[in-house]
Structures are given as structure tokens and as C-alpha cells.
Amino acid sequence: MLAHVPTLFMVIMALSATLALSVGIAARTQLREGMAYWALGLFAHTLAYLLFALRGQVSDWLSVVLGNLLLSVVFALFAEGVFQFQRRRPPRWLLWTPCGVVVVLFAALLPWYLARVVVGALIYVFQSLVVVLAVLQKRKETAGVGQYFLVTGFLVLVALTLLQGVGVVLHRDQITSVLSAHWLPGLVFLTSALCTVVVSVGLILMGKERADERNRTLAMRDALTGLVNRRSLLEALTQQMAHARRHGQPLALLMIDIDYFKRVNDSHGHLSGDKVLKTVAGVIAARTRAQDLPGRLGGEEFLVILPGTTLQGALQLAETLRQEIEHTGFCSVSGEVIALTISLGVCAQDQLVAPLCDDMINAADQALYLAKNNGRNRVGVFAPISLA
Structure with a gap:
């Protein structure tokens, strides 16, 4: 036809x-x-x-x-x-x-x-x-x-x-x-x-x-900084912990908090605060490796997941970030100079066995508070713990 x-x-x-x-x-x-x-x-x-x-x-x-x-x-x-x-x-x-x-x-x-x-x-x-x-x-x-x-x-x-x-x-x-x-x-x-x-x-x-x-x-990214958001960080940490347990590899965390960030918002306005957050996020992203995962937990707090990294390696990165932020020139939206520092908490274990990511989060958080209680602009260390 x-x-x-x-x-x-x-x-x-x-x-x-x-x-x-x-x-x-x-x-x-x-x-x-x-x-x-x-x-x-x-x-x-x-x-x-x-x-x-x-x-x-x-x-x-x-x-x-x-x-x-x-x-x-x-x-x-x-x-x-x-x-x-x-x-x-x-x-x-x-x-x-x-x-x-x-x-x-x-x-x-x-x-x-x-x-x-x-x-x-x-x-x-x-x-x-x-x-x-x-x-x-x-x-x-x-x-x-x-x-x-x-x-x-x-x-x-x-x-x-x-x-x-x-x-x-x-x-x-x-x-x-x-x-x-x-x-x-x-x-x-x-x-x-x-x-x-x-x-x-x-x-x-x-x-x-x-x-x-x-x-x-x-949905995975923080709209302001472009880093991954809290939800994505926690999901990734759970996966990295499972991988570390299976392969006997180290895993480290950095928790970062901007010192006296409220003063930046109060003195220079929230737009300047947003600018500071983006600049800090950029420094963190630039200093981490491709396999690392930096993200924003919320407010002025950041978390960096460091697969395959020992406590010593995490401490070196933490000190590098602390010094770089301290010497970075921050400015408000009106051009005023803002002096800024960060405090960091480090938690790591060379052979990680952990049932819950909350254990690592809490350990890094305690290390961060240790840094803050000791005067800020420093790195706090949580002693390696056995999370069986």
C-alpha cells in the first residue's frame, strides 16, 4: 500500500x-x-x-x-x-x-x-x-x-x-x-x-x-555560600563513615566558627555579614582537596569532611585555614576594614569505627568549644576516641 x-x-x-x-x-x-x-x-x-x-x-x-x-x-x-x-x-x-x-x-x-x-x-x-x-x-x-x-x-x-x-x-x-x-x-x-x-x-x-x-x-547547596548544606553534609558523613569502617581508612572532621560574627552584623549590617560568610566559604573551598567536602552547617558555622585524613593532617589544614582567615582582608559593603578570625575544632581517628555520625559531630563540636574557651582564633583538638 x-x-x-x-x-x-x-x-x-x-x-x-x-x-x-x-x-x-x-x-x-x-x-x-x-x-x-x-x-x-x-x-x-x-x-x-x-x-x-x-x-x-x-x-x-x-x-x-x-x-x-x-x-x-x-x-x-x-x-x-x-x-x-x-x-x-x-x-x-x-x-x-x-x-x-x-x-x-x-x-x-x-x-x-x-x-x-x-x-x-x-x-x-x-x-x-x-x-x-x-x-x-x-x-x-x-x-x-x-x-x-x-x-x-x-x-x-x-x-x-x-x-x-x-x-x-x-x-x-x-x-x-x-x-x-x-x-x-x-x-x-x-x-x-x-x-x-x-x-x-x-x-x-x-x-x-x-x-x-x-x-x-x-537542594544540596547553601544558597549564600555555594557550599553544600547541612542536610547534604550529614548524608555525606554517614556514607564516608561507612566507607571508612569497611576499608579501615582514617576520617577527619573540621568544625569552623567565625569569631564574634554577631558583631559584624551589628556593626556593619547583614549585607556585610553575608559578604564575610561568602569570603570565608571561598577560602575554605580553595584550601580543601577535591575529595574533601566543605559545607555550611548553619549561621556562621562550617564543617569540612576529610576522607582519608589522619588527626595530624586535619590539624595542619586547620592551622592553615586559621592563619589564612586571620590575614585575609575583609571589607564591609561600604569599604570598611573588618578584622576577622575563626576558631576550629578537629576530630579524627585513623581507623574509624562509628555507628552514628552524631558521635563525630559532637566530638568536633566539643573540640570547637575548647578552642573558644581557650581564647578563640585557635584550633581545638578532641582526643581520638573509639566509636565502637
Whole structure:
């Protein structure tokens, strides 16, 4: 049974227009996530197939040249959207040069359908692969499965385009125009309609998964300092303690408190207090290793989880942080100099066996209070304890 090509064109136009509207609505809140480019691409796709459907009723310059130009623009816009989604600078000469090539070659080959199909197949395969490669280059940094919908859709389009080019060459006596009554055009355009849906689902999923990932990150992070929050710290400490018990490795904690922080807020205002908190957090983050986990417990208190660190190693880091904060130039929002110090409590055990993270938290807290009671701006040590 042969598919009716004009009907398929109408289906593709309806799908593209609907999907363009859906992605366009999503783009209103995610303009910098590539959505706007993708919505424009789907709209151009709709117009391209409208011109294809009018073949024989309008000038070939519109139906053939402009229609294929719009189809090439679709690929360029999708690639632009991918690069914007990945926050990369797009190689625009690579993305848009094929559009100019389409205009020149299709205008020159206007009387020869077979030549146009072969040339178009080569150009569209190239543009499709540009999109696929751009997605795959950043697949590890992109969350979720939406990107694989996008890749799958474009790879199927590559296969279809090659099939169409080869098929037209092999059946050139039977396929003399895009509207020829042959099974191949019907198969190609029907599968293209399905690919349009798959690609669009991938685009929408990519935007949603990016938003979900951002929300998960926000749920784990302290909004002011950017460090992990209390809840994430306690969850991570429980996991690190279990790992330390299994492998007989040391684990250390640093609890940090800004000395006389209330005076900063009272004398310089809460905006200055926030600025101080962010600066202290930045110093802590800069001085810790990739495997360490610094976070904000709340207020002016910070906690640093130090996997694989002995008591001596934790003491060295604590003293380094104490000295750096003491010599860091802090300023209020009005430019006034703020003298600032911190007190630190250290708790560690070379072979940790602990049933509850509260034991380590309490030990570090007691060490911190020891530092404060001894005059502040110093490091307090809790003697290693056996937490069996």
C-alpha cells in the first residue's frame, strides 16, 4: 500500500507546528538553554514542508530552492540550540555555510531532480552529523536521556537521507519528483514524521532534565555560600563513615566558627555579614582537596569532611585555614576594614569505627568549644576516641 505523500506532508506540518508551539512555550522560561533556537527550527521545518506540499502550484524557486534552504536552516538552528545548551561558542561558519551552498547548488540544478536529491542528501547528512557530534562531545556533562533521543532521531534521519539518495538513483525512472507514487518517498516522509517527534521529545527532555539537575543542586547547596548544606553534609558523613569502617581508612572532621560574627552584623549590617560568610566559604573551598567536602552547617558555622585524613593532617589544614582567615582582608559593603578570625575544632581517628555520625559531630563540636574557651582564633583538638 502506497502512502499518499501530500497527506504525509500535511501530517508533518501539523506535527512540526504543534511541537514548535510546545517548545516555544518552554523557551519562554529557558531562553538560554537552546529552546528558542529549537522552536525556530521546528517552525522553519513547518514552512519547508508547506512549500514542498505546494510543489507544482508555486514557482520552483519557492518550492525547491526556498523549501530546501529552510530545511537546511532547520539543521543549523538545531545545532545553534545544542551549542547554546552546552554553553559553548558555536562554529557558525560550519553551521551556516551549508545553507548558502544549498541556495547556489539547488538554483543551478533546478531542472535536474536526481542531481538535487543526491546533493541534498550529502548536505543534510553532513548537517545532521554536525548536530550528533556536538551532542556526543558533551554527553558526559549533560544529564539525562534526552540527548540520546536527539542523537537517535538525527541518526535515523541520516539513514533515511542516504536511503532516499540511493533509492532515487536506483529507481530514477520511477521516482521523478518528490510527489512520485512510489513506496520510497512515502516511507522516507513517514519515518521523518516519527523522527520529528523523537527529536522534539529529546529537546523537551533535555530542557526538563537540565532544570531538574539544577533543582537537585540547589537542594544540596547553601544558597549564600555555594557550599553544600547541612542536610547534604550529614548524608555525606554517614556514607564516608561507612566507607571508612569497611576499608579501615582514617576520617577527619573540621568544625569552623567565625569569631564574634554577631558583631559584624551589628556593626556593619547583614549585607556585610553575608559578604564575610561568602569570603570565608571561598577560602575554605580553595584550601580543601577535591575529595574533601566543605559545607555550611548553619549561621556562621562550617564543617569540612576529610576522607582519608589522619588527626595530624586535619590539624595542619586547620592551622592553615586559621592563619589564612586571620590575614585575609575583609571589607564591609561600604569599604570598611573588618578584622576577622575563626576558631576550629578537629576530630579524627585513623581507623574509624562509628555507628552514628552524631558521635563525630559532637566530638568536633566539643573540640570547637575548647578552642573558644581557650581564647578563640585557635584550633581545638578532641582526643581520638573509639566509636565502637
